[in-house]
Amino acid sequence: MTTNNSIIKTDVVVLGAGLTGLTTAYYLHKNNKSFIVLEKQNHVGGVIQSHQDKGFTHENGPNTGVIGNTTVVELFEELSGKCNLQIGGKNVSKRYILKHGQWKHLPMGPVDAVTTPLFTLKDKFRILGEPFRKPGTDPHETLTGFVKRRMGQSYLNYAIDPFIIGVYAGDPNYLVPKYALPKLYNLEQKYGSLIGGSVKKGFAEKKTEAEKKVSRKTFSFEGGLSSLINALYESAEKENFVTGAKDVVVAKNEEYLVSYTDKNGDKINIQAANVISTVGAYALSGLFPFIDKTAISKIDNLLYGKVIEVSLGFNHWDGVTLDGFGGLIPSIEKRDILGVLYMSALFPGRAPEGGALLSVFMGGVRHQELVDKTDEEIKKIIERELKDLMQLQKFNPDLIYINRHQKAIPQYGAESGERFSTIEMLEKQYPGLQIGGNLRGGIGMADRIKQGKELAERIL
Numbered sequence: 199m200t201t202n203n204s205i206i207k208t209d210v211v212v213l214g215a216g217l218t219g220l221t222t223a224y225y226l227h228k229n230n231k232s233f234i235v236l237e238k239q240n241h242v243g244g245v246i247q248s249h250q251d252k253g254f255t256h257e258n259g260p261n262t263g264v265i266g267n268t269t270v271v272e273l274f275e276e277l278s279g280k281c282n283l284q285i286g287g288k289n290v291s292k293r294y295i296l297k298h299g300q301w302k303h304l305p306m307g308p309v310d311a312v313t314t315p316l317f318t319l320k321d322k323f324r325i326l327g328e329p330f331r332k333p334g335t336d337p338h339e340t341l342t343g344f345v346k347r348r349m350g351q352s353y354l355n356y357a358i359d360p361f362i363i364g365v366y367a368g369d370p371n372y373l374v375p376k377y378a379l380p381k382l383y384n385l386e387q388k389y390g391s392l393i394g395g396s397v398k399k400g401f402a403e404k405k406t407e408a409e410k411k412v413s414r415k416t417f418s419f420e421g422g423l424s425s426l427i428n429a430l431y432e433s434a435e436k437e438n439f440v441t442g443a444k445d446v447v448v449a450k451n452e453e454y455l456v457s458y459t460d461k462n463g464d465k466i467n468i469q470a471a472n473v474i475s476t477v478g479a480y481a482l483s484g485l486f487p488f489i490d491k492t493a494i495s496k497i498d499n500l501l502y503g504k505v506i507e508v509s510l511g512f513n514h515w516d517g518v519t520l521d522g523f524g525g526l527i528p529s530i531e532k533r534d535i536l537g538v539l540y541m542s543a544l545f546p547g548r549a550p551e552g553g554a555l556l557s558v559f560m561g562g563v564r565h566q567e568l569v570d571k572t573d574e575e576i577k578k579i580i581e582r583e584l585k586d587l588m589q590l591q592k593f594n595p596d597l598i599y600i601n602r603h604q605k606a607i608p609q610y611g612a613e614s615g616e617r618f619s620t621i622e623m624l625e626k627q628y629p630g631l632q633i634g635g636n637l638r639g640g641i642g643m644a645d646r647i648k649q650g651k652e653l654a655e656r657i658l
């Protein structure tokens with residue numbers, strides 16, 4: 199970084215220091231590029247915030263990720279001296295779904311798949327015909343249409359709907375598989391069937407050594423996901439980050455002039471050939487006033503689910519046995535919570551011995567209004583639901599922490615194709631500009647890490 203007439207010069211300005219921006223910074227640093235990351239909050243990590251409190255280690259954002267691609271494998275190997283990876287234990291594979299007020303576990307094998315009470319007998323027979331069903335032709339078909347067509351209503355109600363609640367806090371009537379679940383969509387388009395496609399894909403693909411390490415394993419880190427954030431922050435060197443950067447605005451000259459107000463109230467200008475945005479869609483119009491408003495409107499019309507996340511810690515647990523990942527609640531069950539994660543059953547050190555740590559989720563796109571409830575109202579709902587669902591005699595948590603996410607999870611609906619093509623158009627129109635973040639490329643942490651590296655690589 200060099201200073202000239204009070205304008206700082208650098209190769210790259212990264213906007214936002216969530217997981218995407220931090221990963222981009224990590225790879226820029228690794229490849230000796232000069233860069234500055236501007237973050238409006240006083241801390242890095244974005245929605246990822248872990249806390250140690252009263253003997254519990256709890257999360258205020260994402261709780262677990264998946265070792266879902268080779269960049270995740272590579273990054274975690276490189277950071278291994280700086281943060282301690284935790285892989286979820288045996289409980290991870292047992293996932294509960296609520297049906298008629300009772301927890302039933304998702305099938306874990308072929309025998310289970312036949313005997314499970316989650317799906318109707320008709321649909322169990324129907325699924326045998328899935329490989330022979332014609333692929334869909336409407337690229338904007340909703341997930342509801344897709345699943346009903348291929349698998350049947352009970353699979354929609356008791357497998358896909360709760361899965362979508364768990365991942366997107368979303369609604370299958372809104373999400374479009376082509377954008378929200380591209381792997382699933384491509385199985386149908388490429389192989390004509392989800393079941394047949396999964397089998398054929400497994401045989402057809404030759405895997406590299408790194409690809410062989412990719413898995414559905416569930417990860418976190420000792421001390422919570424913030425340990426990953428801190429490791430990235432330190433590796434990319436904290437001096438390259440500005441936190442508490444207010445009123446960030448990008449202007450176009452022969453390159454880009456990025457200005458912001460620092461914590462002292464001073465206006466700072468940075469000249470850079472490259473600007474990488476990793477912020478949410480809603481922040482783009484303020485950051486890039488030189489971009490045509492019509493183009494921006496095709497990006498910032500993105501719908502975000504609002505989520506309330508409640509960490510509950512119990513020094514002594516006397517509810518249901520916590521022998522799984524957690525429980526998800528299909529919308530058809532009409533309850534006031536979306537699901538419960540059994541965090542202390544997945545990773546060691548989350549709760550005192552004999553105690554429990556739960557993460558409870560409320561709201562989502564179908565209940566956006568819940569985010570406006572007061573803490574007392576939220577506590578009452580949680581108490582009522584958990585006493586029943588977790589068989590608690592008394593509701594007396596030793597830790598209760600309520601966190602509201604007004605813009606939690608972007609929903610990849612039918613408008614996503616236009617959003618992606620508009621971004622590609624803008625990136626061509628403005629060389630050196632990249633618009634990343636979870637408005638494209640997937641919402642999971644593994645997707646964020648993959649994209650973060652790609653954003654850096656496009657500059658290198």
Ligand SMILES: Cc1cc2nc3c(=O)[nH]c(=O)nc-3n(C[C@H](O)[C@H](O)[C@H](O)COP(=O)(O)OP(=O)(O)OC[C@H]3O[C@@H](n4cnc5c(N)ncnc54)[C@H](O)[C@@H]3O)c2cc1C
Binds near residue numbers: 238239264
């Ligand atoms: C409640 C919740 C639960 C989740 N659960 C999971 C899970 O279990 N597993 C999983 O894989 N994923 C989960 N996700 C999704 C995943 O956590 C996110 O997609 C991912 O962390 C987003 O990272 P990001 O860096 O793209 O965005 P963010 O974390 O949102 O970071 C963007 C950053 O940009 C900054 N910013 C915004 N505007 C400006 C501006 N004008 N100037 C400067 N900076 C700005 C913000 O302050 C923020 O720090 C969850 C998300 C939420 C909210």
